[in-house]
Amino acid sequence: MSRFAKIVKLDQKAVKTLSESYQLGHHDEITYEYKSERGLTAKMVADLSSRKNEPEWMKELRLRAFGLYEMMPMPGWVPDMSGINWNEIYYYLAPTKGTSKTWEEVPDAIKKTFDKIGVPQAEREMLSGVKAQYDSEVIYGSLRKSLSAKGVVFLGMDDGLAKYPELVKEYFSRIVPLGDNKLAALNSAVWSGGSFIYVPKNVEVELPLQAYFRINAENAGQFERTLIIADEGSKVHYVEGCSAPAYSSGSLHAAVVEIIVKKGARVQYTTIQNWYKNVYNLVTKRAWVEEEGQMRWIDGNLGSRLTVKYPACILAGRKARGETLSIAMAGSGQHQDAGAKMIHLAPETTSQIISKSISKNGGRATYRGLVKINKGARGARSKVVCDALILDPRSRSDTYPTNIILENEVSLEHEATVSKVGEDQLFYLMSRGLPEHEAEAMIVNGFLEPIMKQIPLEYAVEMNRLVELEMEGSVG
Amino acid sequence: MALEVKGIKVKIEGKEVLRGVSLEVKAGEVVALMGKNGSGKSTLAYCLMGHPKYIVSKDRGTAIRLDGLDITQKTPDERAKAGLFLALQYPVSIPGVSVREALLASLRSRGEKISALELKKRIEMEAEELSMSEELLKRSLNEGFSGGEKKKMEILQMRILAPKYAILDETDSGLDIDALKIVAEGASYMASKKKTGILVITHYQRLLSYLKPDRVLIMNLGKIAKEGGVELATELERTGYKQYE
Amino acid sequence: MKYQRVVVLDKPGKKDLVVDFGREGEEVEVLGLVIADQPGDYYLKILVDHKIGKTFGRVMVRGIAKNGAKIQVEGMIKIVKDANGVDDFLEMRLLLLDAKSQAVAEPKLEIEANEVKASHAATVGKIDDEELFYLQSRGIKQGEAEKLIVTGFLNQVIDKIEDPIVKSKLKAVEY
Numbered sequence: 042m043s044r045f046a047k048i049v050k051l052d053q054k055a056v057k058t059l060s061e062s063y064q065l066g067h068h069d070e071i072t073y074e075y076k077s078e079r080g081l082t083a084k085m086v087a088d089l090s091s092r093k094n095e096p097e098w099m100k101e102l103r104l105r106a107f108g109l110y111e112m113m114p115m116p117g118w119v120p121d122m123s124g125i126n127w128n129e130i131y132y133y134l135a136p137t138k139g140t141s142k143t144w145e146e147v148p149d150a151i152k153k154t155f156d157k158i159g160v161p162q163a164e165r166e167m168l169s170g171v172k173a174q175y176d177s178e179v180i181y182g183s184l185r186k187s188l189s190a191k192g193v194v195f196l197g198m199d200d201g202l203a204k205y206p207e208l209v210k211e212y213f214s215r216i217v218p219l220g221d222n223k224l225a226a227l228n229s230a231v232w233s234g235g236s237f238i239y240v241p242k243n244v245e246v247e248l249p250l251q252a253y254f255r256i257n258a259e260n261a262g263q264f265e266r267t268l269i270i271a272d273e274g275s276k277v278h279y280v281e282g283c284s285a286p287a288y289s290s291g292s293l294h295a296a297v298v299e300i301i302v303k304k305g306a307r308v309q310y311t312t313i314q315n316w317y318k319n320v321y322n323l324v325t326k327r328a329w330v331e332e333e334g335q336m337r338w339i340d341g342n343l344g345s346r347l348t349v350k351y352p353a354c355i356l357a358g359r360k361a362r363g364e365t366l367s368i369a370m371a372g373s374g375q376h377q378d379a380g381a382k383m384i385h386l387a388p389e390t391t392s393q394i395i396s397k398s399i400s401k402n403g404g405r406a407t408y409r410g411l412v413k414i415n416k417g418a419r420g421a422r423s424k425v426v427c428d429a430l431i432l433d434p435r436s437r438s439d440t441y442p443t444n445i446i447l448e449n450e451v452s453l454e455h456e457a458t459v460s461k462v463g464e465d466q467l468f469y470l471m472s473r474g475l476p477e478h479e480a481e482a483m484i485v486n487g488f489l490e491p492i493m494k495q496i497p498l499e500y501a502v503e504m505n506r507l508v509e510l511e512m513e514g515s516v517g
Numbered sequence: 518m519a520l521e522v523k524g525i526k527v528k529i530e531g532k533e534v535l536r537g538v539s540l541e542v543k544a545g546e547v548v549a550l551m552g553k554n555g556s557g558k559s560t561l562a563y564c565l566m567g568h569p570k571y572i573v574s575k576d577r578g579t580a581i582r583l584d585g586l587d588i589t590q591k592t593p594d595e596r597a598k599a600g601l602f603l604a605l606q607y608p609v610s611i612p613g614v615s616v617r618e619a620l621l622a623s624l625r626s627r628g629e630k631i632s633a634l635e636l637k638k639r640i641e642m643e644a645e646e647l648s649m650s651e652e653l654l655k656r657s658l659n660e661g662f663s664g665g666e667k668k669k670m671e672i673l674q675m676r677i678l679a680p681k682y683a684i685l686d687e688t689d690s691g692l693d694i695d696a697l698k699i700v701a702e703g704a705s706y707m708a709s710k711k712k713t714g715i716l717v718i719t720h721y722q723r724l725l726s727y728l729k730p731d732r733v734l735i736m737n738l739g740k741i742a743k744e745g746g747v748e749l750a751t752e753l754e755r756t757g758y759k760q761y762e
Numbered sequence: 763m764k765y766q767r768v769v770v771l772d773k774p775g776k777k778d779l780v781v782d783f784g785r786e787g788e789e790v791e792v793l794g795l796v797i798a799d800q801p802g803d804y805y806l807k808i809l810v811d812h813k814i815g816k817t818f819g820r821v822m823v824r825g826i827a828k829n830g831a832k833i834q835v836e837g838m839i840k841i842v843k844d845a846n847g848v849d850d851f852l853e854m855r856l857l858l859l860d861a862k863s864q865a866v867a868e869p870k871l872e873i874e875a876n877e878v879k880a881s882h883a884a885t886v887g888k889i890d891d892e893e894l895f896y897l898q899s900r901g902i903k904q905g906e907a908e909k910l911i912v913t914g915f916l917n918q919v920i921d922k923i924e925d926p927i928v929k930s931k932l933k934a935v936e937y
Contacts, residue, residue, distance in 0.1 A: 429873070434843065434846070435843075436876065438871070438873045442884075443866065444866065445864075449859070449861050449887075449888045452887040453885060453887060454883075455867070455885070456883040458881035
């Protein structure tokens with residue numbers, strides 16, 4: 042405990058009330074067009090596809106995926122997910138057109154968080170599940186006009202499939218095959234919502250494209266499927282998620298993101314995830330990078346009960362470059378199991394992984410990474426840096442990197458450090474008048490700074506504030 | 518109006534390092550504290566600022582008072598708010614945090630309403646006066662700074678925080694003559710114009726040629742061994758510390 | 763209390779070393795060498811298990827692989843919840859001397875205490891071109907230069923070995 046400050050007691054009553062009212066929300070009368078019975082059947086999968094009027098090949102793909110999902114065991118190397126009862130989880134198979142919840146029913150603590158972070162009203166309502174549609178006709182309308190003038194396609198995945206079936210067929214589940222892992226198979230079978238983006242040759246999209254700009258944003262995105270195709274020489278930045286706590290009625294999120302980075306293209310995908318603390322967030326994200334292409338994943342993991350995510354890059358063309366910058370913050374009752382995978386298939390490919398994690402109040406932050414340099418990938422270089430801060434004696438940090446080098450004309454460097462916030466640093470900032478928790482928050486933000494500065498400013502500011510908020514509860 | 522220190526006793530790992538130190542620094546006064554290595558000077562500086570590693574024994578006579586306010590049990594940030602500043606001998610680096618961010622937070626935490634832009638201008642002005650390169654202001658605080666640059670950064674922060682009493686812990690070590698003059702001028706200015714009481718800890722007389730003390734205290738084996746005027750410092754230069762042992 | 767453990771793996775096979783601590787204040791230095799010059803799998807596993815606080819560890823592993831050897835080095839530092847005041851550093855460096863050889867490096871950490879310092883570093887690569895060039899520019903033939911570099915590389919560990927017999931045996935080998 043702290044020698045500096047007075048003990049701050051956790052408001053037990055508030056926490057209890059919060060989880061109670063959350064339970065209420067879970068079983069609330071949310072009207073869905075179609076709600077599955079417990080468990081999932083092939084017929085439900087087929088019906089889903091029919092209702093969406095999907096092409097036959099997509100229906101077959103879903104059914105094949107479902108078959109694989111049933112057969113496959115959970116992958117051996119992931120953390121304990123025995124808490125998920127696969128038969129009990131509701132698979133919401135149709136988007137909601139509107140919910141019967143009101144802003145008033147949203148728990149106070151969540152409203153307060155929105156206040157502190159400064160999230161605009163409309164966003165709040167959407168994020169808390171009150172409005173399924175983001176009322177952004179005006180903004181979205183003009184955005185779409187300027188994008189389509191350049192030939193950029195930015196649609197919901199369902200729309201994308203309907204309007205560009207050939208393009209989708211060419212790439213869908215090519216980068217994350219149906220049988221890649223059990224969760225990807227599940228997603229491929231029941232996916233709904235997500236984004237479809239196509240950027241034509243040599244087009245640079247200046248504004249970051251944001252997930253909530255899509256009209257008809259489906260409910261909570263449990264099984265979102267995103268496909269981004271960046272044609273040769275193009276540039277695009279996609280931002281998913283928000284630092285405001287996302288209040289979700291579904292407790293399992295199994296999303297899949299596939300990205301093709303063609304020759305010379307540059308793609309950045311930023312995620313800031315702050316799902317409410319009951320969510321199991323299991324995501325498969327993978328980019329296929331061709332010659333001289335550059336892919337950068339920025340992954341901020343703050344919420345959820347368990348997040349399992351290893352944004353990966355397959356560096357398939359000469360001089361392809363992949364980067365994953367990952368931040369994980371694990372608080373009470375949370376396990377962030379995150380990291381990255383870089384597979385070097387071609388010569389002179391480079392990769393960089395920077396992982397910064399913080400565990401506090403009994404949380405557990407795990408880095409799991411893979412760097413594989415295949416035979417023939419001559420001149421490949423990879424650098425991995427993982428730093429972890431453990432803020433108190435109850436918390437835990439693990440690092441499990443695997444580096445497989447099958448080619449000798451390469452270089453791989455890996456370093457990891459685990460430490461706590463330095464007493465001398467704390468004293469220094471406190472001697473300049475900062476109270477202890479503020480000093481600690483400042484040091485923690487400084488620790489995250491190398492990655493934060495790669496995130497668009499508004500999100501970085503929100504994230505910083507969120508980290509500070511999280512830190513407030515950590516003294517005592 | 519003074520910083521009063523009475524009967525400070527400190528044990529480190531069972532060994533007595535400070536054995537009852539008492540001194541006083543009045544507003545606007547410059548008091549030099551000298552002593553050889555191991556005499557306890559830096560330990561005293563840390564104690565006055567409230568570093569948790571040094572546990573001050575709670576004897577009846579033990580007290581630290583700033584303008585009458587008892588700060589003996591206060592945390593470092595509370596002492597800073599009360600108007601105390603410590604320029605460290607070995608300033609730590611804080612990765613990812615710039616001097617502007619740190620100062621903004623310090624000023625705001627004591628209720629001063631200053632805009633980031635205003636602060637930026639003030640910092641740049643002070644940096645120029647201290648002959649510090651602007652580039653240092655953008656970097657993480659003290660990261661990759663030379664010894665001299667770190668010391669100047671401490672003085673810059675002191676000037677902006679404008680404390681009532683400042684302790685300079687071996688601020689002269691690692692500085693060349695030009696830097697020394699600049700630092701000394703900065704501190705003198707605070708004492709004469711802002712009435713900051715300054716306790717300057719050093720074991721060389723050199724700094725004191727530029728930052729003229731009103732009184733000189735000599736510390737030995739955890740206690741104040743002698744007190745005198747500025748001539749004590751010059752004498753020390755001739756005779757060394759042996760006579761005080 | 764300071765002591766040293768040395769493990770040398772110079773034939774295909776597996777060696778498993780577990781280091782634990784009896785009481786506070788103990789310091790252990792682990793020196794590991796993998797000399798893999800035949801085709802086959804070489805697997806070195808080291809676990810430094812801190813169940814007691816105020817213990818210190820330093821692990822240094824150097825490995826070379828050639829002639830189709832496949833080496834795998836796994837180094838784990840574990841610190842349990844109440845083991846505060848632990849300071850540990852693990853370093854593994856592996857050199858691949860030809861195109862037929864392969865390496866897998868797995869430096870791991872499981873840390874449950876927070877008043878600790880734990881870090882690790884791993885590198886895998888080939889002989890540095892700059893070093894080679896430097897020696898060649900002093901008139902040393904490539905083959906000789908490589909031998910010198912490899913010997914220097916392994917000596918970073920061998921020179922620290924306290925047991926004179928083990929040390930001299932290793933120093934006598936030509937790499």
